[in-house]
Amino acid sequence: MRDQLAERVSTMLDRFEIELPSWGFADTGTRFGKFLQPAAAVTVEEKLADAGQVHAFTGVCPSVALHVQWDLPHGLADVPSVQSAATRCGVRPGAINPNLFQDQQYKFGSFANPDERVRRHAVDHCVESARIARALGSRDLSLWFADGSNYPGTADVRARKRLFAAGLADVHAALDPDQRLLVEYKPFEPAFYHTDIADWGMALLLARSAGPQAKVLVDTGHHYPSQNIEQIVAWLLDEEMLGGFHFNDRRYADDDLTLGSIDPYQVFRIFNEILFFEWQSGAAADIAFVIDQSHNLKGKIEAMIQTVDMAQGLYAKAALVDHERLAAAQRASDLIAAERCLQDAFATDVRPLLAEWRTRRGLPADPLVAFGGSGYLERITKERTARPAASVSSYA
Ligand code: RM4
Ligand code: MN
Numbered sequence: 001m002r003d004q005l006a007e008r009v010s011t012m013l014d015r016f017e018i019e020l021p022s023w024g025f026a027d028t029g030t031r032f033g034k035f036l037q038p039a040a041a042v043t044v045e046e047k048l049a050d051a052g053q054v055h056a057f058t059g060v061c062p063s064v065a066l067h068v069q070w071d072l073p074h075g076l077a078d079v080p081s082v083q084s085a086a087t088r089c090g091v092r093p094g095a096i097n098p099n100l101f102q103d104q105q106y107k108f109g110s111f112a113n114p115d116e117r118v119r120r121h122a123v124d125h126c127v128e129s130a131r132i133a134r135a136l137g138s139r140d141l142s143l144w145f146a147d148g149s150n151y152p153g154t155a156d157v158r159a160r161k162r163l164f165a166a167g168l169a170d171v172h173a174a175l176d177p178d179q180r181l182l183v184e185y186k187p188f189e190p191a192f193y194h195t196d197i198a199d200w201g202m203a204l205l206l207a208r209s210a211g212p213q214a215k216v217l218v219d220t221g222h223h224y225p226s227q228n229i230e231q232i233v234a235w236l237l238d239e240e241m242l243g244g245f246h247f248n249d250r251r252y253a254d255d256d257l258t259l260g261s262i263d264p265y266q267v268f269r270i271f272n273e274i275l276f277f278e279w280q281s282g283a284a285a286d287i288a289f290v291i292d293q294s295h296n297l298k299g300k301i302e303a304m305i306q307t308v309d310m311a312q313g314l315y316a317k318a319a320l321v322d323h324e325r326l327a328a329a330q331r332a333s334d335l336i337a338a339e340r341c342l343q344d345a346f347a348t349d350v351r352p353l354l355a356e357w358r359t360r361r362g363l364p365a366d367p368l369v370a371f372g373g374s375g376y377l378e379r380i381t382k383e384r385t386a387r388p389a390a391s392v393s394s395y396a
């Protein structure tokens with residue numbers, strides 16, 4: 001029995017890859033300030049090197065999501081150096097994220113800015129980002145917009161909706177056939193009255209109208225507290241519109257805390273919906289799993305390894321759900337039996353299975369401990385403390 005379970009978990013873990021965010025290795029803060037870490041990465045090469053460590057110790061993070069403005073400030077011209085740095089660090093470029101919120105011109109929005117010239121600039125930046133993605137061999141162009149308004153009556157909500165549809169269609173038209181456009185939603189912040197793409201329904205409508213290669217990206221932190229995220233996931237799966245995740249946890253809003261640090265059962269329930277869908281449909285869901293966390297206080301590389309370990313553990317638990325039994329209990333409206341399918345799986349200690357899976361692949365059984373003993377952190381702390389303070393370009 002134990003062997004069977006181990007086999008099932010092992011097969012599922014084999015296919016579970018997690019993308020790292022370049023911005024998660026740089027110093028970040030809150031609007032009240034930033035506490036600097038001597039080991040934090042500043043250059044894209046340093047971010048890729050740190051991500052390479054997470055991949056080396058976990059074996060499941062071969063790609064790194066990049067932010068164009070922070071990691072490729074000269075656009076296409078930066079592609080060769082980023083490409084070779086990634087190769088040197090043992091990782092590859094992942095989703096490309098245009099930046100549509102930091103420039104002064106975006107004060108009143110990007111795709112929905114009332115000024116046509118700003119809208120054009122924003123769309124052009126996305127089209128260039130699609131070219132960057134192509135040149136780097138990345139499939140996904142991942143869009144998050146800060147567009148919105150702060151006061152009632154100050155924005156034409158319907159006109160802005162149409163501008164978004166038009167802008168996204170223009171970007172979609174510039175994609176290669178194998179590229180994807182991911183549309184992320186967020187209910188508030190930095191806009192505090194209305195956000196143009198505030199929830200999954202708005203993102204779904206806009207992705208649908210943009211074209212067949214556009215899908216929705218669910219950032220776990222971009223929901224109101226108590227919202228049923230796994231139901232959203234189930235609906236998007238059923239509509240074949242779930243393109244990716246940004247993983248993090250939160251207690252209050254978009255806190256970008258470590259995955260599973262507040263509510264691991266919720267992450268488990270999300271994975272359960274995905275795996276139940278795959279079992280029923282017999283098809284693998286094509287979902288990009290990306291971490292989107294900014295660790296203000298924790299050591300960044302350790303926090304990232306901790307996140308990957310947590311994600312794998314919760315995924316392994318979800319892989320233990322007995323789908324036959326669950327489906328039968330649901331059909332029979334046997335509520336307790338159905339719920340117990342989830343609870344039994346969630347209560348299983350999967351750490352020995354995970355350690356076994358890693359050992360079989362020549363990976364350290366406990367990547368966090370192994371990283372701690374590697375000396376990498378001490379070395380970069382010394383090296384990066386000695387270098388002249390460079391200007392930090394990221395504030396994600
Ligand atoms: C947003 C969102 C995006 C991220 C930006 C910087 O809250 O989560 O994915 O790229 O922050
Ligand atoms: Mn996000």
Ligand code: MN
Binds near residue numbers: 219221
């Ligand atoms: Mn966010």
